Amino acid sequence: MNAPWKPGASGQRDPFHAFVCDDHSFDLLRVVAAEMGWAPEKVNKGGMRNAVQSLSITASPQILFIDMSESGDPLNDINSLAEVCEPGTVVIAAGQVNDVRLYRDLLASGIQDYLLKPFGADQLRDALAQAQAVFFAPRDAGPERPHMTTAVIGTRGGVGASSLATSLAWLLSDKRQRPTALLDLDVHFGTNALAMDLEPGRGLTDAIENPSRIDGLFIERAMVRASDTLAILSAEAPISQPLLTDGGAFYQLLEEFRAAFECSVIDLPRAMLIQHPHLMSDVNVTVVVTELTLAAARDSIRILSWLKTNAPQSRVLVVANRVHPGAPEISRKDFEQSIERKVDVLIPFDLKVASQAAKLGKTLAETAKGSKVGAACNTLLDAVLGAAEEAEADEGRATSSKKGDSLLGKISDLKSMIPSRRKGKASA
Known part of the structure:
Protein backbone atom coordinates (compact mmCIF):
# COMPACT_ATOMS: atom_id res chain seq x y z
CA MET A 1 0.00 0.00 0.00
CA ASN A 2 1.43 3.36 -0.97
CA ALA A 3 1.90 6.02 1.68
CA PRO A 4 2.86 9.52 0.50
CA TRP A 5 6.12 9.62 2.43
CA LYS A 6 7.49 6.36 1.03
CA PRO A 7 11.30 6.20 1.31
CA GLY A 8 13.20 5.56 -1.88
CA ALA A 9 14.61 2.22 -0.82
CA SER A 10 12.40 -0.79 -0.17
CA GLY A 11 14.84 -2.46 2.23
CA GLN A 12 15.30 -6.21 2.67
CA ARG A 13 11.74 -7.51 2.39
CA ASP A 14 10.42 -10.99 1.79
CA PRO A 15 9.09 -11.16 -1.76
CA PHE A 16 5.73 -12.67 -0.79
CA HIS A 17 3.37 -13.38 2.10
CA ALA A 18 -0.19 -14.73 1.95
CA PHE A 19 -2.98 -15.10 4.51
CA VAL A 20 -5.91 -17.29 3.38
CA CYS A 21 -9.03 -18.73 4.99
CA ASP A 22 -9.72 -22.04 3.16
CA ASP A 23 -7.74 -25.16 2.31
CA HIS A 24 -8.21 -24.90 -1.47
CA SER A 25 -6.72 -21.40 -1.64
CA PHE A 26 -3.97 -22.42 0.79
CA ASP A 27 -2.86 -25.38 -1.34
CA LEU A 28 -3.12 -23.46 -4.63
CA LEU A 29 -1.11 -20.51 -3.34
CA ARG A 30 1.66 -22.77 -2.05
CA VAL A 31 1.98 -24.42 -5.47
CA VAL A 32 2.02 -21.14 -7.42
CA ALA A 33 4.39 -19.49 -4.91
CA ALA A 34 6.85 -22.37 -5.37
CA GLU A 35 6.60 -21.97 -9.16
CA MET A 36 7.59 -18.30 -8.84
CA GLY A 37 10.55 -19.12 -6.62
CA TRP A 38 8.97 -17.98 -3.38
CA ALA A 39 8.95 -19.89 -0.10
CA PRO A 40 5.67 -21.90 0.22
CA GLU A 41 5.83 -21.57 4.01
CA LYS A 42 5.06 -17.87 3.61
CA VAL A 43 1.47 -18.90 2.82
CA ASN A 44 -0.37 -18.76 6.16
CA LYS A 45 -3.76 -19.89 7.40
CA GLY A 46 -5.98 -17.12 8.70
CA GLY A 47 -7.35 -14.04 7.00
CA MET A 48 -7.28 -10.34 7.75
CA ARG A 49 -6.97 -10.55 11.54
CA ASN A 50 -3.99 -12.87 11.34
CA ALA A 51 -2.38 -10.62 8.72
CA VAL A 52 -2.71 -7.48 10.86
CA GLN A 53 -1.33 -9.23 13.94
CA SER A 54 1.61 -10.70 12.02
CA LEU A 55 2.56 -7.54 10.11
CA SER A 56 2.41 -5.39 13.26
CA ILE A 57 5.56 -7.15 14.50
CA THR A 58 7.32 -8.12 11.25
CA ALA A 59 8.38 -6.32 8.10
CA SER A 60 5.90 -6.21 5.24
CA PRO A 61 6.65 -8.21 2.08
CA GLN A 62 6.95 -6.86 -1.44
CA ILE A 63 3.66 -8.55 -2.38
CA LEU A 64 0.89 -9.38 0.10
CA PHE A 65 -2.04 -11.68 -0.69
CA ILE A 66 -4.91 -11.29 1.74
CA ASP A 67 -8.13 -13.33 1.93
CA MET A 68 -11.07 -11.15 3.02
CA SER A 69 -13.73 -13.89 3.05
CA GLU A 70 -14.21 -13.64 6.81
CA SER A 71 -14.17 -9.83 6.92
CA GLY A 72 -17.41 -8.20 8.05
CA ASP A 73 -16.30 -4.68 7.06
CA PRO A 74 -13.76 -4.96 4.20
CA LEU A 75 -12.99 -1.25 3.83
CA ASN A 76 -12.46 -0.70 7.53
CA ASP A 77 -10.27 -3.80 7.72
CA ILE A 78 -8.20 -2.55 4.77
CA ASN A 79 -7.58 0.67 6.70
CA SER A 80 -6.41 -1.42 9.67
CA LEU A 81 -4.09 -3.30 7.36
CA ALA A 82 -2.70 -0.03 5.99
CA GLU A 83 -1.70 1.00 9.52
CA VAL A 84 0.73 -1.93 9.82
CA CYS A 85 1.73 -2.25 6.16
CA GLU A 86 4.97 -0.58 5.12
CA PRO A 87 4.78 1.86 2.21
CA GLY A 88 5.35 0.32 -1.21
CA THR A 89 3.77 -3.06 -0.44
CA VAL A 90 1.59 -4.29 -3.33
CA VAL A 91 -1.61 -5.88 -1.99
CA ILE A 92 -3.86 -8.42 -3.74
CA ALA A 93 -7.16 -9.16 -2.02
CA ALA A 94 -9.52 -12.08 -2.51
CA GLY A 95 -13.10 -12.57 -1.36
CA GLN A 96 -16.53 -14.01 -2.07
CA VAL A 97 -18.45 -10.73 -2.53
CA ASN A 98 -19.16 -10.04 -6.20
CA ASP A 99 -19.91 -6.31 -6.02
CA VAL A 100 -18.49 -3.77 -8.45
CA ARG A 101 -18.82 -0.98 -5.88
CA LEU A 102 -16.72 -2.91 -3.38
CA TYR A 103 -14.18 -3.63 -6.11
CA ARG A 104 -13.87 0.07 -6.96
CA ASP A 105 -13.67 1.09 -3.30
CA LEU A 106 -10.90 -1.44 -2.66
CA LEU A 107 -8.90 -0.23 -5.64
CA ALA A 108 -9.36 3.37 -4.49
CA SER A 109 -8.03 2.42 -1.04
CA GLY A 110 -4.75 1.21 -2.56
CA ILE A 111 -5.39 -2.46 -3.33
CA GLN A 112 -3.70 -3.62 -6.56
CA ASP A 113 -6.27 -6.30 -7.49
CA TYR A 114 -9.29 -8.18 -6.17
CA LEU A 115 -9.88 -11.85 -7.05
CA LEU A 116 -13.29 -13.42 -6.72
CA LYS A 117 -13.22 -16.84 -5.06
CA PRO A 118 -12.87 -19.53 -6.12
CA PHE A 119 -10.04 -18.49 -8.43
CA GLY A 120 -7.90 -20.69 -10.68
CA ALA A 121 -4.17 -21.16 -10.96
CA ASP A 122 -3.83 -19.12 -14.18
CA GLN A 123 -5.81 -16.23 -12.73
CA LEU A 124 -3.62 -16.28 -9.63
CA ARG A 125 -0.38 -16.41 -11.67
CA ASP A 126 -1.45 -13.41 -13.75
CA ALA A 127 -2.36 -11.37 -10.67
CA LEU A 128 0.95 -12.15 -8.92
CA ALA A 129 3.00 -11.46 -12.05
CA GLN A 130 1.30 -8.10 -12.50
CA ALA A 131 1.85 -7.25 -8.83
CA GLN A 132 5.53 -8.10 -9.18
CA ALA A 133 5.80 -5.85 -12.23
CA VAL A 134 4.14 -3.00 -10.32
CA PHE A 135 6.50 -3.36 -7.37
CA PHE A 136 9.63 -3.23 -9.50
CA ALA A 137 8.38 -0.60 -11.97
CA PRO A 138 10.15 2.78 -11.81
CA ARG A 139 8.23 5.15 -9.55
CA ASP A 140 6.79 8.22 -11.21
CA ALA A 141 7.79 10.83 -8.69
CA GLY A 142 6.31 13.68 -10.72
CA PRO A 143 8.17 16.93 -11.22
CA GLU A 144 11.33 17.24 -9.16
CA ARG A 145 11.03 19.84 -6.41
CA PRO A 146 13.73 20.65 -3.88
CA HIS A 147 12.83 19.86 -0.30
CA ARG A 397 25.52 32.90 -4.30
CA ALA A 398 27.83 34.53 -1.83
CA THR A 399 25.95 36.44 0.82
CA SER A 400 27.28 39.42 2.71
CA SER A 401 25.89 40.88 5.87
CA LYS A 402 26.58 44.15 7.60
Missing part, protein backbone atom coordinates in the same frame (compact mmCIF):
# COMPACT_ATOMS: atom_id res chain seq x y z
CA MET A 148 11.52 22.87 1.60
CA THR A 149 12.30 23.21 5.31
CA THR A 150 10.50 25.94 7.23
CA ALA A 151 11.20 26.86 10.86
CA VAL A 152 8.51 28.70 12.83
CA ILE A 153 9.87 30.63 15.82
CA GLY A 154 7.90 32.68 18.32
CA THR A 155 9.55 35.81 19.69
CA ARG A 156 7.66 35.39 22.95
CA GLY A 157 5.65 32.65 24.62
CA GLY A 158 1.99 32.86 23.69
CA VAL A 159 2.32 34.70 20.37
CA GLY A 160 0.77 31.73 18.53
CA ALA A 161 3.80 30.27 16.78
CA SER A 162 2.59 26.70 17.29
CA SER A 163 -0.84 27.57 15.95
CA LEU A 164 0.73 28.99 12.78
CA ALA A 165 3.13 26.04 12.45
CA THR A 166 0.26 23.55 12.45
CA SER A 167 -1.74 25.75 10.07
CA LEU A 168 1.17 26.07 7.65
CA ALA A 169 1.77 22.31 7.68
CA TRP A 170 -1.92 21.67 7.08
CA LEU A 171 -2.07 24.15 4.19
CA LEU A 172 1.01 22.66 2.52
CA SER A 173 -0.36 19.13 2.81
CA ASP A 174 -4.04 19.79 2.12
CA LYS A 175 -4.20 22.81 -0.16
CA ARG A 176 -0.97 22.14 -2.08
CA GLN A 177 -1.01 18.34 -1.68
CA ARG A 178 2.65 18.22 -0.72
CA PRO A 179 3.71 15.35 1.58
CA THR A 180 4.63 17.25 4.72
CA ALA A 181 6.33 16.45 8.03
CA LEU A 182 5.58 18.53 11.12
CA LEU A 183 8.21 18.36 13.88
CA ASP A 184 7.29 19.80 17.29
CA LEU A 185 10.53 20.37 19.20
CA ASP A 186 8.87 21.48 22.43
CA VAL A 187 9.46 18.02 23.83
CA HIS A 188 7.71 18.53 27.17
CA PHE A 189 4.92 21.00 26.39
CA GLY A 190 4.36 20.78 22.63
CA THR A 191 0.80 21.30 21.39
CA ASN A 192 0.97 20.41 17.68
CA ALA A 193 -0.61 16.97 18.08
CA LEU A 194 -3.13 18.29 20.60
CA ALA A 195 -4.21 21.00 18.15
CA MET A 196 -5.13 18.28 15.65
CA ASP A 197 -6.82 16.04 18.22
CA LEU A 198 -4.07 13.40 17.98
CA GLU A 199 -2.04 11.42 20.51
CA PRO A 200 1.63 12.40 20.16
CA GLY A 201 3.01 8.90 20.71
CA ARG A 202 6.59 8.14 21.80
CA GLY A 203 8.29 8.68 18.45
CA LEU A 204 10.22 11.83 19.33
CA THR A 205 11.34 10.69 22.79
CA ASP A 206 12.45 7.35 21.31
CA ALA A 207 14.47 9.22 18.69
CA ILE A 208 16.16 11.40 21.32
CA GLU A 209 16.96 8.43 23.55
CA ASN A 210 18.12 6.17 20.70
CA PRO A 211 19.44 8.27 17.78
CA SER A 212 20.99 5.18 16.18
CA ARG A 213 17.48 3.84 15.47
CA ILE A 214 16.56 6.76 13.22
CA ASP A 215 16.14 5.62 9.61
CA GLY A 216 13.41 5.51 6.98
CA LEU A 217 11.56 2.64 8.65
CA PHE A 218 11.65 4.41 12.03
CA ILE A 219 10.13 7.51 10.43
CA GLU A 220 7.31 5.45 8.88
CA ARG A 221 6.38 3.81 12.17
CA ALA A 222 7.06 6.60 14.67
CA MET A 223 5.22 9.47 13.02
CA VAL A 224 1.53 10.02 13.66
CA ARG A 225 -0.57 10.48 10.55
CA ALA A 226 -2.88 13.48 10.52
CA SER A 227 -3.90 12.80 6.90
CA ASP A 228 -2.64 11.04 3.79
CA THR A 229 -0.20 13.90 3.19
CA LEU A 230 0.65 15.07 6.71
CA ALA A 231 2.57 13.31 9.48
CA ILE A 232 3.53 14.65 12.91
CA LEU A 233 6.42 13.83 15.22
CA SER A 234 5.97 15.24 18.71
CA ALA A 235 6.07 14.28 22.38
CA GLU A 236 4.67 14.87 25.85
CA ALA A 237 7.73 13.88 27.84
CA PRO A 238 7.28 13.76 31.65
CA ILE A 239 8.25 17.11 33.16
CA SER A 240 10.19 15.27 35.85
CA GLN A 241 12.37 13.66 33.18
CA PRO A 242 14.86 15.96 31.44
CA LEU A 243 15.89 14.71 28.00
CA LEU A 244 19.60 15.23 27.49
CA THR A 245 20.73 15.43 23.88
CA ASP A 246 23.43 17.09 21.85
CA GLY A 247 20.90 17.68 19.10
CA GLY A 248 22.23 14.92 16.86
CA ALA A 249 18.87 13.13 16.89
CA PHE A 250 17.10 16.26 15.66
CA TYR A 251 19.57 16.66 12.82
CA GLN A 252 19.15 13.00 11.81
CA LEU A 253 15.37 13.36 11.84
CA LEU A 254 15.55 16.34 9.49
CA GLU A 255 17.84 14.36 7.18
CA GLU A 256 15.28 11.53 7.00
CA PHE A 257 12.49 14.04 6.40
CA ARG A 258 14.34 15.31 3.33
CA ALA A 259 14.33 11.80 1.88
CA ALA A 260 10.72 10.99 2.73
CA PHE A 261 8.77 14.24 2.37
CA GLU A 262 8.56 17.27 0.11
CA CYS A 263 8.19 19.75 2.98
CA SER A 264 9.20 19.94 6.62
CA VAL A 265 7.76 22.39 9.13
CA ILE A 266 9.64 22.76 12.42
CA ASP A 267 7.90 24.28 15.41
CA LEU A 268 11.13 25.58 16.96
CA PRO A 269 11.13 27.01 20.50
CA ARG A 270 13.38 30.06 20.59
CA ALA A 271 15.59 28.51 23.27
CA MET A 272 16.65 25.93 20.65
CA LEU A 273 18.54 28.67 18.83
CA ILE A 274 20.86 28.83 21.83
CA GLN A 275 21.06 25.10 22.55
CA HIS A 276 21.14 23.68 19.02
CA PRO A 277 21.98 26.41 16.48
CA HIS A 278 22.94 23.77 13.88
CA LEU A 279 19.22 23.02 13.39
CA MET A 280 19.01 26.18 11.28
CA SER A 281 21.81 25.21 8.89
CA ASP A 282 19.49 23.80 6.19
CA VAL A 283 16.34 25.82 6.82
CA ASN A 284 15.07 27.49 3.64
CA VAL A 285 12.49 29.79 5.22
CA THR A 286 12.21 31.10 8.78
CA VAL A 287 8.87 32.45 9.99
CA VAL A 288 9.35 34.76 12.98
CA VAL A 289 6.00 35.08 14.76
CA THR A 290 5.55 38.13 16.94
CA GLU A 291 3.00 40.47 18.49
CA LEU A 292 2.98 44.27 18.42
CA THR A 293 4.32 44.83 21.94
CA LEU A 294 7.48 46.31 23.40
CA ALA A 295 8.79 42.98 24.71
CA ALA A 296 8.11 41.21 21.41
CA ALA A 297 9.81 44.02 19.47
CA ARG A 298 12.89 43.73 21.65
CA ASP A 299 13.11 39.97 21.11
CA SER A 300 12.32 40.29 17.40
CA ILE A 301 15.38 42.53 17.05
CA ARG A 302 17.53 39.98 18.87
CA ILE A 303 16.25 36.97 16.93
CA LEU A 304 16.48 38.71 13.54
CA SER A 305 20.05 39.72 14.35
CA TRP A 306 20.89 36.13 15.33
CA LEU A 307 19.37 34.75 12.13
CA LYS A 308 21.29 37.23 9.99
CA THR A 309 24.56 36.01 11.47
CA ASN A 310 23.87 32.30 12.00
CA ALA A 311 21.41 31.38 9.23
CA PRO A 312 22.19 33.76 6.34
CA GLN A 313 20.90 31.23 3.79
CA SER A 314 17.36 31.31 5.22
CA ARG A 315 14.72 33.71 3.93
CA VAL A 316 13.06 35.38 6.91
CA LEU A 317 9.39 36.33 7.12
CA VAL A 318 8.01 38.38 10.02
CA VAL A 319 4.41 37.60 10.94
CA ALA A 320 2.45 39.76 13.38
CA ASN A 321 -0.13 37.42 14.90
CA ARG A 322 -3.29 37.99 16.93
CA VAL A 323 -3.40 41.68 16.07
CA HIS A 324 -6.40 43.29 17.81
CA PRO A 325 -8.59 45.63 15.79
CA GLY A 326 -8.04 48.40 18.34
CA ALA A 327 -4.77 50.26 18.86
CA PRO A 328 -1.95 47.82 19.66
CA GLU A 329 0.72 48.59 22.23
CA ILE A 330 3.04 49.61 19.38
CA SER A 331 1.71 50.65 15.98
CA ARG A 332 2.68 48.57 12.97
CA LYS A 333 4.61 51.53 11.54
CA ASP A 334 6.65 52.05 14.71
CA PHE A 335 7.20 48.31 15.10
CA GLU A 336 8.55 48.06 11.54
CA GLN A 337 10.76 51.08 12.13
CA SER A 338 12.19 49.51 15.28
CA ILE A 339 13.06 46.16 13.64
CA GLU A 340 14.21 47.93 10.46
CA ARG A 341 12.08 45.85 8.13
CA LYS A 342 8.51 45.31 7.05
CA VAL A 343 6.03 42.97 8.70
CA ASP A 344 5.32 40.51 5.89
CA VAL A 345 1.98 39.13 7.09
CA LEU A 346 -0.51 40.45 9.63
CA ILE A 347 -3.00 37.97 11.08
CA PRO A 348 -5.97 39.53 12.91
CA PHE A 349 -7.20 38.34 16.28
CA ASP A 350 -10.46 36.38 16.12
CA LEU A 351 -11.48 34.78 19.42
CA LYS A 352 -14.43 32.96 17.86
CA VAL A 353 -12.30 31.23 15.21
CA ALA A 354 -9.57 30.35 17.73
CA SER A 355 -12.10 28.88 20.18
CA GLN A 356 -13.81 26.90 17.43
CA ALA A 357 -10.48 25.46 16.26
CA ALA A 358 -9.67 24.32 19.80
CA LYS A 359 -13.09 22.72 20.26
CA LEU A 360 -13.00 20.87 16.95
CA GLY A 361 -9.38 19.73 17.22
CA LYS A 362 -8.56 21.37 13.88
CA THR A 363 -5.89 23.82 12.77
CA LEU A 364 -6.61 27.53 12.74
CA ALA A 365 -6.30 27.66 8.95
CA GLU A 366 -8.79 24.83 8.45
CA THR A 367 -11.34 26.32 10.84
CA ALA A 368 -10.92 29.87 9.55
CA LYS A 369 -11.85 29.15 5.91
CA GLY A 370 -13.72 32.12 4.45
CA SER A 371 -12.72 34.52 7.25
CA LYS A 372 -10.08 37.24 7.44
CA VAL A 373 -7.92 34.91 9.51
CA GLY A 374 -8.19 32.23 6.83
CA ALA A 375 -7.24 34.73 4.12
CA ALA A 376 -4.22 35.82 6.17
CA CYS A 377 -3.14 32.18 6.62
CA ASN A 378 -3.31 31.70 2.84
CA THR A 379 -1.20 34.84 2.43
CA LEU A 380 1.33 33.28 4.79
CA LEU A 381 1.38 30.08 2.72
CA ASP A 382 2.02 32.03 -0.49
CA ALA A 383 4.73 34.09 1.21
CA VAL A 384 6.52 30.97 2.48
CA LEU A 385 6.42 29.28 -0.92
CA GLY A 386 7.60 32.45 -2.62
CA ALA A 387 10.45 32.87 -0.13
CA ALA A 388 11.47 29.24 -0.66
CA GLU A 389 11.65 29.81 -4.42
CA GLU A 390 13.78 32.89 -3.88
CA ALA A 391 16.07 30.99 -1.52
CA GLU A 392 16.47 28.25 -4.11
CA ALA A 393 17.26 30.81 -6.82
CA ASP A 394 19.87 32.42 -4.58
CA GLU A 395 21.49 29.16 -3.54
CA GLY A 396 25.19 29.13 -4.20
CA LYS A 403 26.33 44.73 11.28
CA GLY A 404 23.43 46.95 12.15
CA ASP A 405 23.15 49.43 14.96
CA SER A 406 23.58 48.12 18.47
CA LEU A 407 20.66 46.26 19.96
CA LEU A 408 20.64 48.50 23.00
CA GLY A 409 20.29 51.56 20.79
CA LYS A 410 17.31 50.05 18.97
CA ILE A 411 15.65 49.05 22.21
CA SER A 412 16.14 52.55 23.61
CA ASP A 413 14.44 53.95 20.51
CA LEU A 414 11.52 51.61 21.12
CA LYS A 415 10.79 53.00 24.55
CA SER A 416 10.30 56.47 23.14
CA MET A 417 7.56 55.13 20.86
CA ILE A 418 5.12 54.40 23.66
CA PRO A 419 4.86 57.65 25.66
CA SER A 420 1.42 56.77 27.00
CA ARG A 421 2.84 53.75 28.78
CA ARG A 422 5.73 55.75 30.27
CA LYS A 423 3.43 58.57 31.27
CA GLY A 424 1.16 56.12 33.02
CA LYS A 425 4.02 54.79 35.06
CA ALA A 426 5.17 58.28 36.05
CA SER A 427 1.74 59.35 37.24
CA ALA A 428 1.43 56.17 39.24
